[in-house]
Amino acid sequence: NKFLPIIAPAAGKLLKIFLRTTVNQSSETFTWKLYTRNTSSSTNGAAAEIGAQSGAGPTNKTMVTYDFTTGLSEGETNAIVAGDKVQISLEAGDGATANGGYFITCLWEWDLS
Numbered sequence: 001n002k003f004l005p006i007i008a009p010a011a012g013k014l015l016k017i018f019l020r021t022t023v024n025q026s027s028e029t030f031t032w033k034l035y036t037r038n039t040s041s042s043t044n045g046a047a048a049e050i051g052a053q054s055g056a057g058p059t060n061k062t063m064v065t066y067d068f069t070t071g072l073s074e075g076e077t078n079a080i081v082a083g084d085k086v087q088i089s090l091e092a093g094d095g096a097t098a099n100g101g102y103f104i105t106c107l108w109e110w111d112l113s
Contacts, residue, residue, distance in 0.1 A: 013108070016069070057092070
């Protein structure tokens with residue numbers, strides 16, 4: 001239940017998400033979704049999903065990488081336009097994402113030319 005969208009400084013895409021947790025989540029399947037709300041739409045409306053990845057969670061001693069450069073569903077572009085409001089969601093298979101601490105790093109590619 002945390003909301004911290006970013007405004008894209010330039011065109012780009014999400015490449016990877018890296019995750020560590022304080023508890024063993026290796027039995028969980030996590031689904032990450034990337035959403036955007038373009039500049040021609042109100043920032044408070046519903047965002048469009050542009051990419052999703054799923055995979056097992058980490059133990060409390062490992063890091064897991066979720067790769068957004070391959071395996072996206074048809075129609076998902078992972079492309080962000082300058083000025084888009086960008087959001088990422090996380091959901092566990094059993095809904096237990098509130099248990100434990102999460103350390104998340106996102107690797108972005110921005111076109112600063």
